[in-house]
Amino acid sequence: MSMEDYDFLFKIVLIGNAGVGKTCLVRRFTQGLFPPGQGATIGVDFMIKTVEINGEKVKLQIWDTAGQERFRSITQSYYRSANALILTYDITCEESFRCLPEWLREIEQYASNKVITVLVGNKIDLAERREVSQQRAEEFSEAQDMYYLETSAKESDNVEKLFLDLACRLIREARQNTLVNSVSSPLPGEGKSINYLTCCNFN
Amino acid sequence: MADLSSPQKLLGAPPPPEGVGGGRCSEISTELIRSLTELQELEAVYERLCGEEKVVERELDALLEQQNSIESKMVALHRMGPNLQLIEGDAKQLAGMITFTCSLAENVSSKVRQLDLAKNRLYQAIQRADDILDLKFCMDGVQTALRNEDYEQAAAHIHRYLCLDKSVIELSRQGKEGSMIDANLKLLQEAEQRLKTIVTEKFAIATKEGDLPQVERFFKIFPLLGLHEDGLSKFSEYLCKQVASKAEENLLLVLETDMSDRRAAIIFADTLTLLFEGIARIVETHQPIVETYYGPGKLYTLIKYLQVECDRQVEKVVNKFIKQRNYHQQFRHVQSNLRNSTTEKIEPRELDPILTEVTLMNARSELYLSFLRKRISSDFEVGDSMASEEVKQEHQKYLDKLLNNCLLSCTMQELIGLYITMEEYFMRETVNKAVALDTYEKGQLTSSMVDDVFYIVKKCIGRALSSSSIDCLCAMINLATTELESDFRDVLCNKLRMGFPATTLQDIQRGVTSAVNIMHSSLQQGKFDTKGIESTDEAKLSFLVTLNNVEICSENISTLKKTLESDCTKLFSQGIGGEQAQAKFDSCLSDLAAVSSKFKDLLQEGLTELNNTAIKPQVQPWINTFLSVSHNIEEEEFNDYEANDPWVQQFILNLEQQMAEFKAGLSPVIYDNLTSLMTSFVAVELERVVLKSTFNRLGGLQFDKELRSLIAYLTTVTTWTIRDKFARLSQMATILNLERVTEILDYWGANSGPLTWRLTPAEVRQVLALRIDFRNEDIKRLRL
Numbered sequence: 009m010s011m012e013d014y015d016f017l018f019k020i021v022l023i024g025n026a027g028v029g030k031t032c033l034v035r036r037f038t039q040g041l042f043p044p045g046q047g048a049t050i051g052v053d054f055m056i057k058t059v060e061i062n063g064e065k066v067k068l069q070i071w072d073t074a075g076q077e078r079f080r081s082i083t084q085s086y087y088r089s090a091n092a093l094i095l096t097y098d099i100t101c102e103e104s105f106r107c108l109p110e111w112l113r114e115i116e117q118y119a120s121n122k123v124i125t126v127l128v129g130n131k132i133d134l135a136e137r138r139e140v141s142q143q144r145a146e147e148f149s150e151a152q153d154m155y156y157l158e159t160s161a162k163e164s165d166n167v168e169k170l171f172l173d174l175a176c177r178l179i180r181e182a183r184q185n186t187l188v189n190s191v192s193s194p195l196p197g198e199g200k201s202i203n204y205l206t207c208c209n210f211n
Numbered sequence: 212m213a214d215l216s217s218p219q220k221l222l223g224a225p226p227p228p229e230g231v232g233g234g235r236c237s238e239i240s241t242e243l244i245r246s247l248t249e250l251q252e253l254e255a256v257y258e259r260l261c262g263e264e265k266v267v268e269r270e271l272d273a274l275l276e277q278q279n280s281i282e283s284k285m286v287a288l289h290r291m292g293p294n295l296q297l298i299e300g301d302a303k304q305l306a307g308m309i310t311f312t313c314s315l316a317e318n319v320s321s322k323v324r325q326l327d328l329a330k331n332r333l334y335q336a337i338q339r340a341d342d343i344l345d346l347k348f349c350m351d352g353v354q355t356a357l358r359n360e361d362y363e364q365a366a367a368h369i370h371r372y373l374c375l376d377k378s379v380i381e382l383s384r385q386g387k388e389g390s391m392i393d394a395n396l397k398l399l400q401e402a403e404q405r406l407k408t409i410v411t412e413k414f415a416i417a418t419k420e421g422d423l424p425q426v427e428r429f430f431k432i433f434p435l436l437g438l439h440e441d442g443l444s445k446f447s448e449y450l451c452k453q454v455a456s457k458a459e460e461n462l463l464l465v466l467e468t469d470m471s472d473r474r475a476a477i478i479f480a481d482t483l484t485l486l487f488e489g490i491a492r493i494v495e496t497h498q499p500i501v502e503t504y505y506g507p508g509k510l511y512t513l514i515k516y517l518q519v520e521c522d523r524q525v526e527k528v529v530n531k532f533i534k535q536r537n538y539h540q541q542f543r544h545v546q547s548n549l550r551n552s553t554t555e556k557i558e559p560r561e562l563d564p565i566l567t568e569v570t571l572m573n574a575r576s577e578l579y580l581s582f583l584r585k586r587i588s589s590d591f592e593v594g595d596s597m598a599s600e601e602v603k604q605e606h607q608k609y610l611d612k613l614l615n616n617c618l619l620s621c622t623m624q625e626l627i628g629l630y631i632t633m634e635e636y637f638m639r640e641t642v643n644k645a646v647a648l649d650t651y652e653k654g655q656l657t658s659s660m661v662d663d664v665f666y667i668v669k670k671c672i673g674r675a676l677s678s679s680s681i682d683c684l685c686a687m688i689n690l691a692t693t694e695l696e697s698d699f700r701d702v703l704c705n706k707l708r709m710g711f712p713a714t715t716l717q718d719i720q721r722g723v724t725s726a727v728n729i730m731h732s733s734l735q736q737g738k739f740d741t742k743g744i745e746s747t748d749e750a751k752l753s754f755l756v757t758l759n760n761v762e763i764c765s766e767n768i769s770t771l772k773k774t775l776e777s778d779c780t781k782l783f784s785q786g787i788g789g790e791q792a793q794a795k796f797d798s799c800l801s802d803l804a805a806v807s808s809k810f811k812d813l814l815q816e817g818l819t820e821l822n823n824t825a826i827k828p829q830v831q832p833w834i835n836t837f838l839s840v841s842h843n844i845e846e847e848e849f850n851d852y853e854a855n856d857p858w859v860q861q862f863i864l865n866l867e868q869q870m871a872e873f874k875a876g877l878s879p880v881i882y883d884n885l886t887s888l889m890t891s892f893v894a895v896e897l898e899r900v901v902l903k904s905t906f907n908r909l910g911g912l913q914f915d916k917e918l919r920s921l922i923a924y925l926t927t928v929t930t931w932t933i934r935d936k937f938a939r940l941s942q943m944a945t946i947l948n949l950e951r952v953t954e955i956l957d958y959w960g961a962n963s964g965p966l967t968w969r970l971t972p973a974e975v976r977q978v979l980a981l982r983i984d985f986r987n988e989d990i991k992r993l994r995l
Contacts, residue, residue, distance in 0.1 A: 050615060050624070051682030054795045069798060071716050080681045081631040085689035089802050 014058060018178045020171075021086050023111060024096035025104040026075030028128040032161035033096065034072045037171050042162050049074040051082050059175060066175045087118035092126065092174055099129040099158065100137040105145070112152060124181065126155045126174060133160040148186040239263075332908070342375050351396045353402040363428075366435035369403050407436055411445075431504045437915060439505055440512070447516030450493050450836045454486070458524040461485050462531060479532040480571035486524050487579035490517055508594025511587050511606070515613055518583075521896045529622050532572075536565050541601060542629045559640040562633055569630045570678035576681040580614050581785070587613075611950040627683050631675075634689045638671040642694060646702050648703035651752070656759040656878050664699055665767045671773070676778060681792040688775070688799040689863055695768065700813065703764070706757040707817045711824045712747045722976040751825075755876035758817045762881055765810035773806045818881065822888040824867070830889065833865050836894045838903060842910030843983060849909045859917040863924045866893075870928060886929040893925070894936045901943060902977065903985045907984050911947030918944045939969045946970075946978045952989040955979065959995060 018187060022030040031049050035041045038055040053072040058065055071090070073083035087093070095111055097104040108127070129140065129147045143160060149156035157173075159166040220478045239256055247253050349368040356365035410432050417425035433442025449950035461482050494514065501509050533539055544557045559839035612668050614620065652659075668691045732902055783793050822914055840857040841848075870889070874882050906914060925933050934941075949955060955975065958966060970978065972995035979990045 047611065047615060052685070052795065053800065054791050078621070078628045079682075081628045081685040085631070085686040088693050089689065
């Protein structure tokens with residue numbers, strides 16, 4: 009397989025407080041693992057997964073950032089080139105939810121204005137310890153014009169959906185951009201509806 | 212014998228149809244006969260009975276024939292009788308013998324078993340005797356050794372005792388000599404305790420006195436007494452003290468260092484280096500002892516203890532660094548500068564030394580940590596050669612945890628975090644300065660800022676690279692990408708947006724006062740900012756220089772990428788930054804390289820702008836003059852044109868004059884691009900005016916000559932092949948040069964030969980129609 013063997017390449021950056029499960033989400037999606045006792049991420053980690061959506065190869069470059077404050081200047085430098093940001097919090101940790109506005113300010117400051125942001129509430133397997141209700145999170149994400157999804161990296165709930173839906177949305181967005189840029193050239197597969205795993209149904 | 216039982220077989224006769232032998236009655240019973248009354252029936256029965264009688268008789272005869280043979284067989288049987296009795300007797304005897312042998316064998320084997328057991332017991336007894344002797348020997352030995360203060364010997368005895376089988380000792384105590392052994396054991400245990408106390412005490416004294424040979428002597432004794440952990444922890448305590456005192460000394464030296472000292476600017480990095488080197492030397496020196504006396508896999512424990520002290524000392528040094536260098540204040544200042552530009556700006560040059568020092572500090576830490584990683588890994592490897600995969604992973608986890616979570620790592624990560632922000636500020640501010648101080652020297656194609664900006668970017672990324680932290684390097688590459696792609700590109704873009712001042716024909720001639728030109732151009736364009744541009748000439752120069760700058764930027768980015776790639780191979784070969792390091796670096800670097808093509812796009816935009824504002828408006832009127840030159844000429848005029856060229860020579864001269872300015876001011880690549888745009892424009896425009904003119908035979912010849920001169924000239928000024936661009940015009944000239952309309956057929960269709968017509972049949976007719984001497988009917992009649 010050649011290096012350029014893909015139709016789309018997207019950069020996805022995961023951000024959010026330390027310990028909310030960013031690394032676990034990435035590991036679950038890219039390797040199908042849930043490594044317990046995961047140490048804190050240092051700097052940034054980098055994973056690649058190529059998925060096929062409607063016969064098109066989509067290469068996802070996933071940057072898993074450290075949540076700890078001292079790595080902030082490193083992680084911020086990755087925002088600008090990101091096509092999508094996955095802002096993650098822990099539904100069993102009020103604090104991680106309360107920090108979201110701060111993260112949004114960072115996104116506003118450093119990310120490209122075309123970036124797609126998805127809000128993810130992780131650890132729904134620990135429902136009995138839930139501190140942030142789904143309704144509250146939904147209201148927040150709606151107010152911020154973000155997609156919202158609840159996941160469990162441990163039980164593998166919604167993890168595939170999160171990344172694949174995002175990939176679908178990124179493809180759609182990329183198509184629109186090329187349409188704007190070159191109206192004359194018809195795109196392959198245009199007019200075909202994308203329907204993968206009830207694709208693109210964020211909420 | 213078998214023969215006797217089956218007489219029929221002997222006879223070879225088939226069995227009689229009505230039963231065998233005489234035991235059977237006839238199937239016709241007496242009662243049946245009595246009941247019969249009819250003669251006919253009686254006769255029938257009688258007949259049947261007669262038949263039966265005959266059969267019976269035959270059977271009897273057969274049986275009688277057998278009598279002889281049966282009798283002879285009976286005789287033989289009678290003879291066999293005594294033999295059978297003999298055989299029975301023999302068989303009974305054999306059975307008796309077998310039973311005897313069997314019991315004998317069992318008897319023997321049980322004896323062997325007993326012997327075996329006895330042998331084992333004997334061995335055990337010998338072992339126990341040995342152990343008891345050893346025990347006694349140890350006991351005596353310990354006493355003597357202790358008396359002689361030969362602690363090694365004493366420890367060896369205790370070690371021997373500890374290695375004895377505890378159950379044997381227990382059993383021995385229950386034996387006859389139990390009381391004696393008990394006493395011995397008690398003495399030994401006492402000796403063990405005493406030795407432990409003595410060794411601990413002596414070790415403490417030795418460490419206090421800093422008596423290294425004694426320290427090492429007792430350090431070697433601990434494992435013999437089964438006190439591995441104790442030994443390692445006490446020994447490391449001693450080593451830590453040494454590290455601490457040396458570090459404190461060094462830190463004091465720092466405070467006394469003269470600011471004019473050659474290494475004053477990196478004194479904290481030097482201090483850290485001394486600390487790390489000291490610890491590394493300790494590990495190097497004592498690793499063999501630990502390995503030999505404590506076994507493999509114990510180095511981790513030693514280093515774990517040492518790292519605690521290292522962390523303590525690093526904290527002190529870093530705190531001093533932060534305080535003395537105002538690291539945090541500088542960072543906060545930079546941060547507020549980055550957020551809003553109103554506060555007084557910190558001079559980037561002032562940050563230079565501190566940034567260098569921080570990266571050096573981090574590089575030293577990385578080197579030290581990778582040293583520890585290598586040492587511990589290989590020590591674990593030796594110890595775990597037989598271990599399961601889980602144990603190996605467990606050990607790897609310990610190692611990662613130790614090195615990733617130690618205070619040294621965290622402190623350095625914090626320093627680097629702040630460093631990146633400050634380096635970003637340094638880069639941005641210095642780039643801004645380079646842009647502000649941009650100067651252009653006559654004779655140069657580019658201005659100073661391009662070289663300056665790339666020097667700065669390279670310096671900043673290079674410094675990040677010198678920190679040996681891949682994440683730090685990647686972050687700086689990302690920030691450099693942002694700086695070049697948005698901020699710096701915007702600067703160049705804005706310069707190009709000012710446009711190339713449009714000039715009228717007269718402005719080409721030098722000497723016209725610039726002031727007029729500015730006003731003229733500003734009025735005409737209305738869009739350009741006159742501030743900072745003193746004259747049209749300067750505006751032109753600025754535009755051309757910027758074009759060159761853009762091109763060089765695109766090239767420099769590619770060069771930068773290549774340089775960084777080769778610089779980093781060394782870092783990766785050392786295995787710094789984990790397995791993903793290369794992938795992360797490559798990804799960030801490819802983003803940087805992509806900026807190169809964005810500059811290429813900008814160059815193309817600029818060229819189009821230049822073509823539109825400077826070339827097209829000039830060239831168009833020159834081409835339009837073609838219309839004022841008649842191509843409907845007689846011999847006389849044709850000859851006159853030969854001597855006094857009516858159009859093309861002047862046109863070429865004008866083009867040459869105009870392009871000369873660009874040739875001098877633009878890099879060869881851009882100039883080439885521009886000429887290409889210019890020639891395309893000339894070809895299109897010339898075609899337009901030709902189609903507006905009329906020709907006769909000589910006029911066509913004249914045009915052919917003009918076109919040839921033009922193409923010959925253009926070929927000399929460009930490296931592109933222009934034949935292609937002028938293909939349509941050349942074909943038009945061919946048509947205009949025909950003798951008769953039908954002559955076209957010599958070149959058309961099957962006769963075209965190597966010529967590929969770029970004109971459609973309709974266009975051919977249109978061009979033919981330009982010849983006033985060609986009749987329309989002839990043209991219409993053509994079959995193309």
